[in-house]
Amino acid sequence: MVGTRRRAAALAVLLAMQVMVVLDGTVVTVALPTIQDRLGFSPSGLAWVVNGYLVAFAGLLLLSGRLGDLLGRRRVFLAGLVAFTAASVVCGAAVDPAMLVAGRFVQGVGGALASAVILGMVVALYPEPRGRATAMGVYSVVSAGGGVLGLVAGGVLTETLGWRGAFGVNVPIGVATLLLALRLVPADRGTRGQRADVPGAVLVTAGLSLAVYAIVRVADPAAATAPTLVLGAAAVALLAAFAVRQATAADPLLPPRLLRDRTAALANLVVVLVFAAGFGFQFVTALYLQRILGLDALHTGLAFVPAPVTLGGVSLLAAGRLVTRYGARPVLAAGLATLGTGLLVLGRAPVHGTYAVDVLPALVVMGLGMGLAVPAAMVLAMSSAAPADGGLASGLTNTAQQAGAAVGLAVLAGLAAATTHGRLAGGAAALPALRDGYATSLRVAAGFAFAAVLVTLAVPARRPAAAAVPDEQDAPLPLS
Numbered sequence: 001m002v003g004t005r006r007r008a009a010a011l012a013v014l015l016a017m018q019v020m021v022v023l024d025g026t027v028v029t030v031a032l033p034t035i036q037d038r039l040g041f042s043p044s045g046l047a048w049v050v051n052g053y054l055v056a057f058a059g060l061l062l063l064s065g066r067l068g069d070l071l072g073r074r075r076v077f078l079a080g081l082v083a084f085t086a087a088s089v090v091c092g093a094a095v096d097p098a099m100l101v102a103g104r105f106v107q108g109v110g111g112a113l114a115s116a117v118i119l120g121m122v123v124a125l126y127p128e129p130r131g132r133a134t135a136m137g138v139y140s141v142v143s144a145g146g147g148v149l150g151l152v153a154g155g156v157l158t159e160t161l162g163w164r165g166a167f168g169v170n171v172p173i174g175v176a177t178l179l180l181a182l183r184l185v186p187a188d189r190g191t192r193g194q195r196a197d198v199p200g201a202v203l204v205t206a207g208l209s210l211a212v213y214a215i216v217r218v219a220d221p222a223a224a225t226a227p228t229l230v231l232g233a234a235a236v237a238l239l240a241a242f243a244v245r246q247a248t249a250a251d252p253l254l255p256p257r258l259l260r261d262r263t264a265a266l267a268n269l270v271v272v273l274v275f276a277a278g279f280g281f282q283f284v285t286a287l288y289l290q291r292i293l294g295l296d297a298l299h300t301g302l303a304f305v306p307a308p309v310t311l312g313g314v315s316l317l318a319a320g321r322l323v324t325r326y327g328a329r330p331v332l333a334a335g336l337a338t339l340g341t342g343l344l345v346l347g348r349a350p351v352h353g354t355y356a357v358d359v360l361p362a363l364v365v366m367g368l369g370m371g372l373a374v375p376a377a378m379v380l381a382m383s384s385a386a387p388a389d390g391g392l393a394s395g396l397t398n399t400a401q402q403a404g405a406a407v408g409l410a411v412l413a414g415l416a417a418a419t420t421h422g423r424l425a426g427g428a429a430a431l432p433a434l435r436d437g438y439a440t441s442l443r444v445a446a447g448f449a450f451a452a453v454l455v456t457l458a459v460p461a462r463r464p465a466a467a468a469v470p471d472e473q474d475a476p477l478p479l480s
Helices: 004-026 031-038 048-071 074-094 095-123 129-163 161-169 170-184 199-219 225-248 256-261 264-292 297-304 308-327 328-346 355-382 387-425 430-457
Strands: none
Touching: 004 074, 004 095, 004 170, 031 048, 031 095, 031 129, 031 161, 048 074, 048 095, 048 199, 048 387, 074 095, 074 161, 074 170, 074 387, 095 129, 095 387, 095 430, 129 161, 129 199, 129 308, 129 355, 161 170, 161 297, 161 430, 199 225, 199 387, 225 256, 256 387, 264 297, 264 355, 264 387, 264 430, 297 308, 297 355, 308 328, 308 355, 328 355, 328 430, 355 387, 387 430
8 A cells, every 4th residue: 555645645646636627617717708808709709718628528537537447547647637738838828719719628638537537546545444535525625616716716817917827827737746646646557458448438428528518508598499409419319329339338438337336326416416506506606796796706706715615624624534434325415405505595695685694604504515415425426436447437426527517507597597587577676686596596506405315315325334444445435
């Protein structure tokens, strides 16, 4: 086993890349108006600064995870890190919209390659239950809190270094991470004797990319409905063909045994619901803070900080111990119920509310819930994966996160807009109509969280094993 200090250093290196990947999903958001002015983007073209990254990233996660199993997770991680860093240089030097969107697409490819294998590498670094639960808590802080902090970082970088700084900051961090990864991250050889399922890879990558693109279009009020439905149908057809291929291939990209694992399947469904609630809530709440309370972009980002701070404290100080003592399932259920309660409280914020009274307490409650739920969900999702499938299981869980975020944003943003439009048509004033739209979306987000509680209760129960065998590498993770 790798020494304790070396493991901690290797974990820090892996999470440095995860920080860049997560932050890059939101750090550019604040800079979009400046980018549009400087490079001459059309209103519809500007969305591709975000969507180009998202479509490539989400579409390639599953394939990237399997490549990690076959070729070696460290090798795939390093390739993704190099691609992401090089693409950041291109984005920062972009002179026209096409160059920037192309760079963002390659950033998404590099982010998928690296991010898809990180969870599997964390599992390999920490095979014992207590250490793994703690490591998952740290990972959860980065994954769930990084997007919020990206809003703050985007505002600061844009104000101090200009919009190019939002991309350029990745370059020194990427180079340093690469040098440290070569020295600290343990190498693995991958699975020998297996071939890559090329037809399956093409089907699932095309299907996931089309699905994410269709979901993105749902959230765009300017997108026509008929083409969006066609894209969605094509995505379903491709994913159905992928499922058939996996049932008949000699070396499937996604072995059916993973899909038959009830614990892993339900845990990933929980991940979808958690990120649907969490990512969509950020969008809706940001609009409430700006349009109702009148905060600017930078102060809106700062207003979110209590949530990731609470999430980080709970994940690092409590979640690992609670999962080890009581098992992941009850901790997950408690965290989800707390998250849902916080969303309901936030949904009651009035038109003439204040941040300190109507928003801050709800953010703290939600941070508490996410701090318990996300690490426990990650433990459950990775608990049944064999060593040879660690990269694939990691990619599958990351895909679940991205799918949840995309679905949550599309559903909650669309619902808020539809509700507000209906209230305005009924004669309501502008601010009350906006508030009602946000409140409806937050109640639905709470419904996602409470639905996840029901899914969690359906996960097969197992007795906590950490107390009996705390240090054995092959000890099963505590599930319930």
